[in-house]
Structure formats: C-alpha cells, structure tokens
Amino acid sequence: MNKFATVIMAAAAAALLVTACSKSDDSAEEQSTGTGIKVGFSQVGAESDWRKASTESIKEAAKIKNINLTFSDAQQKQENQIKAIRNFITKGVDVISFSPVVATGFEDVLKEAKEAEIPVVLFDRAVEVSEPGLYVSFIGSDFVEEGRRAGRWVAANLNGKANVAELVGTVGSAPAIDRKKGFEEIIKDYPDIKIIKSQSGDFTRAKGKEVMESFLKSPEADQIQVLFAHNDDMALGAIQAIEEAGKKPGKDIVIISIDGVKTMFEAINEGKANCTVECNPLIGPQLFEVVEKIHAGEKVPARIPSQEGVYDNVGGINVGTEAEPVTTKKITKEIVDGRKY
Amino acid sequence: MKKFKVPMRYVPISATILVFFIVYLIGIISFENFGSPKVFLDLFIDNAYLGIAAIGTALVILTGGIDLSVGSIIAFTSILIAKMISTGCNAVLAIVLALVIGILFGMLQGWLIHSFSLPPFLVTLAGMFFIRGCGFIVSEESIGIKNDPVFNFIQNDLTIKLGKGLNLRFIVILYIVVLITAIIFSQRTRAGRSIYAIGDNELAATLMGIPVGRTKIMTYTIAGFCSALAGVVYAIYLKAGNPLNCVGLEMDAIAAVVIGGTLLTGGVGYVFGSLFGVLVLGLIQTLIVFDGRINSWWTRIIVGLLVLAFIFMQNLITKISKSKSKAH
Numbered sequence: 001m002n003k004f005a006t007v008i009m010a011a012a013a014a015a016l017l018v019t020a021c022s023k024s025d026d027s028a029e030e031q032s033t034g035t036g037i038k039v040g041f042s043q044v045g046a047e048s049d050w051r052k053a054s055t056e057s058i059k060e061a062a063k064i065k066n067i068n069l070t071f072s073d074a075q076q077k078q079e080n081q082i083k084a085i086r087n088f089i090t091k092g093v094d095v096i097s098f099s100p101v102v103a104t105g106f107e108d109v110l111k112e113a114k115e116a117e118i119p120v121v122l123f124d125r126a127v128e129v130s131e132p133g134l135y136v137s138f139i140g141s142d143f144v145e146e147g148r149r150a151g152r153w154v155a156a157n158l159n160g161k162a163n164v165a166e167l168v169g170t171v172g173s174a175p176a177i178d179r180k181k182g183f184e185e186i187i188k189d190y191p192d193i194k195i196i197k198s199q200s201g202d203f204t205r206a207k208g209k210e211v212m213e214s215f216l217k218s219p220e221a222d223q224i225q226v227l228f229a230h231n232d233d234m235a236l237g238a239i240q241a242i243e244e245a246g247k248k249p250g251k252d253i254v255i256i257s258i259d260g261v262k263t264m265f266e267a268i269n270e271g272k273a274n275c276t277v278e279c280n281p282l283i284g285p286q287l288f289e290v291v292e293k294i295h296a297g298e299k300v301p302a303r304i305p306s307q308e309g310v311y312d313n314v315g316g317i318n319v320g321t322e323a324e325p326v327t328t329k330k331i332t333k334e335i336v337d338g339r340k341y
Numbered sequence: 342m343k344k345f346k347v348p349m350r351y352v353p354i355s356a357t358i359l360v361f362f363i364v365y366l367i368g369i370i371s372f373e374n375f376g377s378p379k380v381f382l383d384l385f386i387d388n389a390y391l392g393i394a395a396i397g398t399a400l401v402i403l404t405g406g407i408d409l410s411v412g413s414i415i416a417f418t419s420i421l422i423a424k425m426i427s428t429g430c431n432a433v434l435a436i437v438l439a440l441v442i443g444i445l446f447g448m449l450q451g452w453l454i455h456s457f458s459l460p461p462f463l464v465t466l467a468g469m470f471f472i473r474g475c476g477f478i479v480s481e482e483s484i485g486i487k488n489d490p491v492f493n494f495i496q497n498d499l500t501i502k503l504g505k506g507l508n509l510r511f512i513v514i515l516y517i518v519v520l521i522t523a524i525i526f527s528q529r530t531r532a533g534r535s536i537y538a539i540g541d542n543e544l545a546a547t548l549m550g551i552p553v554g555r556t557k558i559m560t561y562t563i564a565g566f567c568s569a570l571a572g573v574v575y576a577i578y579l580k581a582g583n584p585l586n587c588v589g590l591e592m593d594a595i596a597a598v599v600i601g602g603t604l605l606t607g608g609v610g611y612v613f614g615s616l617f618g619v620l621v622l623g624l625i626q627t628l629i630v631f632d633g634r635i636n637s638w639w640t641r642i643i644v645g646l647l648v649l650a651f652i653f654m655q656n657l658i659t660k661i662s663k664s665k666s667k668a669h
Binding site for chain 2: 040069070071072073074075077078079080082083084086087088089090091092102103104105107108112115116128130
C-alpha cells in the first residue's frame with residue numbers, strides 16, 4: 001500500500017503549497033499593518049500606465065498616512081470586485097473604496113455595506129444606483145472642467161483670438177464628450193476663437209499624427225494657430241507631424257492637451273508644446289484625506305473633483321474661475337524628473 | 342496488510358474536502374472574522390452562478406467531453422434578460438426565454454458533436470464565440486435592472502433571514518436544489534449511469550446497447566440549461582447584465598470540476614465534487630482578499646498549482662487501478 005501513501009502525500013503536498021503561499025506572504029509585508037483606519041480598496045486592474053500610477057499612489061499614500069489598507073485587484077472582472085467588496089464587509093473594514101469596473105450591478109453589495117454601516121467612497125469612476133445614499137462620496141477627475149481649463153488657457157494666452165484645430169478623443173467616450181463640451185463652453189464667449197478643424201484621433205499617438213498630417217495638407221493649414229488635443233498621446237503624435245511638415249511645434253502652432261504624462265512634460269520643457277491640463281491618477285493622498293474625515297464623522301461633499309494642476313511654459317496664468325483660481329505651473333527640469341508616469 | 346482504507350474512487354474527493362478544510366483553517370487562524378458564518382454564506386452567494394455552471398460542466402466532462410461556451414452563455418442570457426426588462430418586458434417571460442435559448446443552444450451543440458462526430462472542444466469553442474458575439478448584438482453596454490417587481494420579489498421575499506447581515510438568498514437555495522437534483526440524476530438514474538459508461542469507454546457503451554447519441558445530446562442540453570440558469574442567477578446576483586462579463590468563466594468551472602475530483606478524460610468522479618471545487622476556488626480568493634497585501638494574481642497561481650496537483654493525483658490513481666486489475 002505504499003502507493004496509497006504516495007497519493008495521500010501528494011494531496012498533503014498540495015495542501016502545504018496553499019499554506020506555504022499564504023504564509024510566506026503574510027510575513028513579507030508586515031509594515032503596512034498600522035494602527036490606523038482599516039480601508040478596503042478594490043482597483044479595476046492594471047490595464048494602463050495611468051491605472052498603475054493610480055494604484056501606486058494609493059499604496060504609497062496608505063503607507064504614509066498609516067492606513068491599514070486591504071488592496072484587491074479585480075483583474076478587470078466585476079465578479080471579482082463584488083466578491084472583494086463583500087469580503088471587505090465581512091472583514092469589518094472602516095471604509096470601503098473602489099474604482100468600479102462598470103457602472104451597473106453594484107447596488108446589492110452597496111446596500112449590504114450600508115446595512116453594515118460601512119461608508120463607501122467611489123474612486124475615479126461613478127456607478128449607477130437607483131437610490132441615493134449608497135455611497136458617501138465620489139472622488140475623480142472632472143473632464144468638463146479639464147476642457148474648460150484648456151479653453152481658458154487658450155483665451156488668456158492668445159488674447160481671445162485664435163484659429164483652433166481640435167484632436168478629439170475616442171468618439172462617444174466620456175472624456176472626449178466632456179472635454180469638448182468644456183472647451184466650447186469657454187470659447188463661445190470669445191467670438192474670435194474658432195475651431196476650424198475637428199476630427200477624432202482615438203486617443204492614440206499614431207492616429208493623432210495621421211489626423212494632424214491631414215490637417216496640415218488641408219487648405220486651411222496655414223491658418224491653424226492652436227492645436228487642442230484631448231490627450232497627450234495625440235498631441236505627441238501631432239508634434240511629430242508638425243515637425244515633419246517643416247513647422248515648429250510650440251511656436252508656429254501653439255499646442256495644448258490634457259493628461260500630464262511625463263513625455264508631454266518633456267516636450268513642453270523642450271519648447272515643442274505649450275500646456276497640458278493634468279488628469280491626475282495620483283489621487284491616493286486625497287482619497288485618504290477624505291477617508292480620515294469620514295472616519296472622524298465629518299461631512300464630505302458627494303462629489304469631490306481630483307486635485308489637478310495645469311502645467312505650461314509660461315506659468316502664473318489663471319485657468320480656474322475668479323472664485324476658485326487655478327494658476328498654471330511653469331515646467332522645469334525638476335518637475336519633469338519628478339514625474340512618475 | 343490490514344488497515345483503514347478509503348476506497349480508491351473516493352480518494353480525490355476526500356483530498357478536495359481535506360484541502361477545503363485546510364484552507365479554511367488557515368483563514369481562521371490568520372484573520373479575524375474569517376470564521377464568521379458570513380464568510381461561509383458569502384462563498385455560496387458569490388459563487389452560486391459558478392456552482393450551477395460547474396454542474397453542467399461536470400456532467401459533460403463525465404462523458405469525456407468539454408464545454409467552452411459556459412461563460413459566453415451566462416453573459417448572453419444575463420444581458421438578454423436585462424435588455425428585455427429594460428424595454429418593458431415581463432421578467433418571468435425574459436427568464437423563461439433565456440432558459441429556452443440555453444437549452445436549445447446546448448442541444449444544438451450536442452447534436453453537432455454527435456451527428457458529425459466533431460470534437461466537443463471545437464464545437465463549443467465556436468459556440469463560445471458565437472454566443473458571446475450575440476450578447477454584444479443585444480447590447481454593447483451593461484444594462485441595470487431597476488425596480489423590477491419580479492426581481493424585487495426574489496430579492497426581498499425569497500430570502501431567508503438567518504440573522505444580522507446573514508441572508509440565505511434565493512440564488513443559494515436554487516444552487517443547492519439544482520446540485521442535489523444533479524447528484525441524484527447522475528447516481529440514481531439510467532441516463533446518469535449512461536453518462537459514466539460513455540465517459541469510461543464509448544465503444545463498450547455502444548456495444549452494451551447504451552443510447553450513446555441520445556445521452557450525449559442530452560448531456561450538452563443539460564449543460565446549456567445549467568449555463569443559462571447560471572446566467573439567470575448572475576442577473577439576479579448583479580441586478581444587471583453585461584456582455585463583457587464572465588470571460589473565461591468556463592475555465593474556472595473546469596478547474597472546479599477537476600479540483601472536485603473528476604477525471605478530465607471522463608467516466609470517473611462525482612457531481613458532488615464540483616461543490617467543493619467551487620468552494621475551494623472561492624475560499625482561496627477570499628483568503629487573498631482578506632490578506633489584502635498579496636498581489637491578487639496569486640489566486641490564479643495557486644489555482645493553477647492545485648489543478649496540476651489534482652491531475653497528478655488522478656494520473657497516479659489511474660495507474661494504480663490499472664496495475665491492480667492486471668494483477669487480478
């Protein structure tokens with residue numbers, strides 16, 4: 001019966017494996033077990049650099065603020081996210097936060113959190129719910145405001161007079177719709193600022209370059225004074241197209257875009273572009289500030305826009321409103337080097 | 342040599358149950374609240390749809406076949422139900438239609454596999470792509486099911502309250518009922534025994550006069566029904582449909598069946614084992630979420646190793662059984 005013993009040993013080995021895996025990792029990262037507030041966070045996944053930067057920001061901020069963070073990656077699957085949120089409830093965390101994979105299907109689990117009196121903070125994306133009060137607050141970028149800021153920057157820097165070419169994001173996507181809306185909202189007060197060209201570059205560098213090339217071959221090519229791109233990638237593609245057409249990006253054509261990635265900062269620093277409106281993934285510190293307030297029983301607004309800056313090659317321009325000014329920061333070598341994504 | 346012996350056919354399932362309790366124990370020792378009954382109940386709530394899907398998969402695997410269309414059927418039926426309800430259709434009608442489509446789709450796959458002697462892997466792979474695409478035709482975006490009287494009734498009146506925060510939901514009860522039915526079906530009926538016979542040796546089964554074709558088509562039909570029912574459960578669970586959901590879920594179902602002690606080549610194993618397979622998968626995931634510091638992808642790594650361990654164990658048992666029958 002030696003073989004039977006082997007079978008049992010195989011099973012035991014399998015069991016041990018499970019033990020070993022969970023045990024070894026238990027001791028691996030003891031440092032994050034602080035005395036602070038217990039927060040469960042479920043992230044969408046690791047699908048883009050922007051998302052990875054957001055995850056890093058959350059983990060780092062939790063460490064600094066001594067938050068006892070339970071982090072779970074949903075791997076792009078809603079079913080994983082719901083399981084994680086349920087487990088957070090059972091585990092008894094103080095606050096739950098998550099970036100929803102999709103907008104629907106979270107109602108039941110949010111009700112369960114409410115019954116268990118655990119406040120929920122949405123991060124970066126919103127959910128559809130049929131009754132209010134299922135989440136306390138939603139922190140994330142305001143795409144319309146990003147568009148407005150871009151509009152204000154153009155109005156301020158070109159003295160209210162410019163012919164604009166626009167590189168639109170993916171047709172139908174929320175950032176593309178909202179950024180266009182915000183930009184147009186501002187420039188409608190300036191009759192001399194006109195969008196003379198507008199086409200989708202799909203948020204990609206390759207498509208941005210291609211569309212810009214077609215702009216530069218059109219009869220209106222010489223009238224284009226400003227390029228407004230809905231994200232940095234398209235702007236970076238357009239810069240290449242402008243250079244290949246023998247013009248000077250940033251000088252012959254003023255370039256403004258949205259996102260604030262490191263390569264765009266470099267382009268601005270080299271004088272090839274002029275401004276980028278930040279869409280910040282690094283909102284971890286802001287998240288935990290809100291979490292601390294909620295935990296202390298303070299009231300927080302239901303909608304909290306991310307703290308985002310605007311970076312350019314001039315500095316000191318107000319792209320916010322008079323009531324809530326946002327002044328641009330001039331890009332320096334230090335700012336470029338300090339950029340993580 | 343005289344000592345206590347577990348009959349060879351019960352070894353894999355015993356090992357699964359053992360693994361389940363070991364993982365559970367690790368959780369209880371490592372984390373506060375892991376021993377709470379809510380963890381156990383949540384395992385059923387969160388995995389009811391996977392469990393129901395795994396029942397169909399278990400039966401198909403017992404015949405020596407495979408079904409890859411599971412996840413796609415779940416996504417399709419859930420989005421179909423959500424779409425129909427959002428356009429004002431009665432929820433019961435939507436659910437019935439979804440189940441009928443699942444049954445017919447399974448039947449069609451079974452018929453193709455049997456009548457044209459096509460490999461189940463390829464037929465159900467085609468089915469997987471086809472029905473996933475159909476889901477996107479119904480709607481490209483997720484649709485929520487809001488304030489539907491039938492769904493509210495299921496949610497509020499068909500739930501047994503066991504205590505504060507502890508609810509025995511309808512979907513859990515449904516899973517258990519389907520599981521028991523499937524166990525009785527596979528063990529106590531002629532059709533059930535035919536499934537085992539075909540999986541063990543299709544040629545011998547044919548020679549024995551077992552209606553191989555009919556049984557196979559029936560098994561894929563049941564699998565289609567289970568997948569569609571899992572889709573219904575999923576729609577109730579989420580109160581939404583999404584054509585993107587459950588990508589690759591069939592692989593989880595297959596893993597659950599293998600970990601549950603069913604031989605991938607068919608003929609050996611128990612539908613009952615899929616329960617523990619599903620619970621082990623769910624428990625590992627829970628353990629990793631509770632920890633919250635380990636990379637969530639460890640779930641996949643551990644599941645992969647477990648599946649491998651069980652395949653080795655099965656292999657060993659098969660060899661031992663063979664050498665024994667030679668010795669006789």
